[in-house]
Amino acid sequence: xxAAAFAVSPWVGLAIERWDRRxxxxxxxxxxxxxxxxxxLLAYFNLVTMGPMAALAIGGGVIASFEITLRHTFSxxxxxxxDFGSAIALNSMIxxxxxxxxxxxxxxxxxxxxxxxxxxxCFLLNAVSYLAVIGSLTLMRTIPVSSVVFxxxxxxxxxxxxxxxxxxxxRIRRLIGLASYMSFTVIPPMIAYPVLAKVTLSGDSRTLxxxxxx
Numbered sequence: 001x002x003a004a005a006f007a008v009s010p011w012v013g014l015a016i017e018r019w020d021r022r023x024x025x026x027x028x029x030x031x032x033x034x035x036x037x038x039x040x041l042l043a044y045f046n047l048v049t050m051g052p053m054a055a056l057a058i059g060g061g062v063i064a065s066f067e068i069t070l071r072h073t074f075s076x077x078x079x080x081x082x083d084f085g086s087a088i089a090l091n092s093m094i095x096x097x098x099x100x101x102x103x104x105x106x107x108x109x110x111x112x113x114x115x116x117x118x119x120x121x122c123f124l125l126n127a128v129s130y131l132a133v134i135g136s137l138t139l140m141r142t143i144p145v146s147s148v149v150f151x152x153x154x155x156x157x158x159x160x161x162x163x164x165x166x167x168x169x170x171r172i173r174r175l176i177g178l179a180s181y182m183s184f185t186v187i188p189p190m191i192a193y194p195v196l197a198k199v200t201l202s203g204d205s206r207t208l209x210x211x212x213x214x
Contacts, residue, residue, distance in 0.1 A: 009065045021070055028067050029134045035056060040119075107207075
C-alpha cells in the first residue's frame with residue numbers, strides 16, 4: 001500500500017493540475033466504493049487470500065495517493081484565501097475524528113457479529129461512506145481558479161524543476177523534511193499493531209481498533 005502510494009505520488013501532483021479537481025475526486029471516490037465492495041464480497045464468501053489482498057493493497061495505495069492530494073488541494077477551490085486557515089483546521093479536525101471513531105466502531109462490529117459478518121458489514125459501511133462524500137462533492141460550488149500553464153517540455157523536467165524549487169526554498173524544505181520524518185517514523189510501526197494487539201496485549205479486534213484509533 002505505502003510502496004504504491006510512494007511510487008505514484010510525484011506524478012499525482014502533476015496530473016491533478018491538468019484535470020478538474022472536483023470531477024477527478026468524484027471518480028477517485030467511486031474507485032474507493034468499488035474497492036470496498038470487492039473487499040465485502042471477499043469477506044462474505046470467505047475468499048480472503050494473499051493474492052487478492054496484495055492487489056487490493058496496491059490499488060488502495062494508488063487511490064489513496066490521488067484522494068489525499070486532491071482532498072488537500074481541493075480546499076483551495078472551496079474558500080477565499082482569507083479563510084484558508086479555517087478550512088485547513090476544519091479538514092484536519094474531521095480527518096482526525098474519523099480516525100478515532102472509525103476504528104472503534106469497526107472493532108466493536110468485529111467483536112459483536114459472528115464469523116465474517118463483522119468484516120462484511122464494515123466494508124459495506126465503508127462503501128456507503130464514500131457515497132456520502134460523492135453526494136457532497138456533487139452539490140458543492142467551487143471558486144473558479146485559473147489553469148496552470150506548464151512551460152517545461154516533459155514530465156521529467158517538471159519533476160526536476162519542482163525538486164530544485166523545494167531545495168532552494170528553506171520553508172518548503174523544512175516542511176517536506178518534517179513530513180518525510182513523520183512518514184518513516186509514525187506510519188511503519190502501525191503495521192505491527194495486529195501482532196501487538198493479539199500477542200503482546202492478548203487482545204482481540206477491539207484491542208486493535210482502540211490502538212488504531214488512539
